[in-house]
Amino acid sequence: MEVGIVGLPVSGKTTLFSTLSGQAAVGQAGGKVDVHRGVVKVPDERLDRLSEIFRPKKTTHAAIEYIEVGGMEREAASAKGFDPQFLHTLKNTAALCVMIRAFENEFHPHPSGNVDVNRDIRTVETEFLLSDLSIVENRIERLEKQILKSKEEVSVRELDLLKRCREFLESEKALREMQFSEEEELMVRGFQFLSAKPLIFVINIDEKEIKREAEILSRIPEKPHVKVIALCAKVEQEISQLAEADRAMFLEDLGIAEPALPKLIHSSYDLLGLISFFTVGETECHAWTIKQGTHAQKAAGEIHTDLERGFIRAEVVHYDEFMKWGSMAKCREHGALRLEGKQYPVKDGDIMTIRFNV
Ligand SMILES: Nc1nc2c(ncn2[C@@H]2O[C@H](COP(=O)(O)OP(=O)(O)O)[C@@H](O)[C@H]2O)c(=O)[nH]1
Ligand SMILES: [Mg+2]
Structure with missing residues (x-):
């Protein structure tokens, strides 16, 4: 699972990325298209507790890969579209995190001269719409030529769909707000439109304004499939560099209830509609990532294809129920373990043992 981190220059992308990934990415404010990649484990207290109980040799958290991509600076507010490398790098991302600058920093001034959160949000949204529009227009042009030569039904349907996309984009609406049939969804997915991707605006607030977070957030208009969160990237970076023991005091001094990074990761x-289920044992406790609504047999395939192929049943107990009894033996004794079939929709927090035969 990949999530892109993008945004205007000097908005704090590299600061956030290196904090998330624990990698010292040397940031080039306003530089060329530089790309940083890092795998980030999804913090999950439930998995930590399970590990304390099972004491396995190995504990594996779910993970998200974050990719920071510079390059929005290049074409800012032009109709030329983004650098192809920028688009290519974001191609496989399932969602985008857009950094929006709300902090003051006289040594690193905002490229537009002043801080204006809603202006920057509009700028980024417009850039995404224009980028998608130019892709749509190119494709429409080609399809129209193609249809003149041979009028294939699929092409006609695609053309119709793209024209609707164009209309949508021209009315300044993101494609993520458009309704698609299943077939259309597949057609659209191939283009990897930026405005169709789920989006998180990360408002990078000033260290002096952390306590005003709620007020800052309340001024940002709500949109479908768009999340807005606020954090101070610089402070988050400082927190992550502290020894565990010093963190609590530092947070208290700043008036922060909890670090924002877990909030961002969650x-x-x-936003991606993902949930976790667990497998547990003395060898390994493991959190697995699936889409909400995934059935047990398909979920088993996350662990190993053999488990999906030879799936018989899943033995399931929810984490909360498990914690009531404290061990698998007790769960069994009290009838808390259920047998579920192929079609069982796995719930967030289920602990599963797959019975299979290949
Ligand atoms: N005061 C302050 N400075 C920040 C904050 N976040 C980032 N910066 C600074 O702004 C500069 C640009 O940050 P960087 O992460 O490189 O931005 P990028 O161009 O979006 O990757 C760096 O000097 C950061 O230390 C913040 O929350 N507060
Ligand atoms: Mg950077």
């Missing part, structure tokens, strides 16, 4: 997870 937001990415929620």
Whole structure:
């Protein structure tokens, strides 16, 4: 699962990325298209507790890969569209995190001269719409030529769909707000439109304004499939560099209830409609990532294709129920373990043992 981190220059992308990934990405404010990649484990207290109980040799958290991509600076507010490398790098991302600058920093001034959150949000949204529009227009042009030569039905349907996309984009609406049939969804997916991707605006607030977070967020208009969260990237970076023991005091001094990074990671997870189920044992405790609504047999395939192929049944107990009894033996004794079939929709927090035969 990949999530892109993008945004205008000097908005704090590299600061956030290196904090998330624990990698010292040397940031080039306003530089060329530089790309940083890092795998980030999804914090999950439930998995930590399970590990304390099972004491396995190995504990594996769910993971998200974040990719920071520079390059929005290049074409800012032009109709030329983004650098092809920028688009290519974001191609496989399932969602985008857009950094929006709300902090003051006289040594690193905002490229537009002043801080204006809603202006920057509009700028980024417009850039995404224009980028998609130019892709749509190119494709429409080609399809029209093609249809003149041979009038294939699929092409006609695609053309019709793209014309509707164009109309949508021209009315300044993101494609993520458009309703698609299943077939259309597949057609559209191939283009990897930026305005169709689920989006998180990360408002990078000033260290002096952390306590005003709620007020800052309340001024940002709500949109479908768009999440908005606020954090101070610089402070988050400082927190991540502290020894565990010093963190609590630092947070208290700043008036922060909890670090924002887990919030961001969980937001990415929620936005993508992802949930976790667990496998547990003395060898390994493991959190697995699936889409909400995935059936047990398909979920088993996340663990191993053999488990999906030879799936018989899943033995399931929800984490909350498990914690009531404290061990698998007790769960069994009290009838808390259920047998579920192929079609069982796995719930977030289910602990599963797959019975299979290949
Ligand atoms: N005061 C302040 N400075 C920040 C904050 N976040 C980032 N910066 C600074 O702004 C500069 C640009 O940040 P960077 O992460 O490189 O931005 P990028 O161009 O979007 O990757 C760096 O000097 C950061 O230390 C913040 O929350 N507060
Ligand atoms: Mg950078």
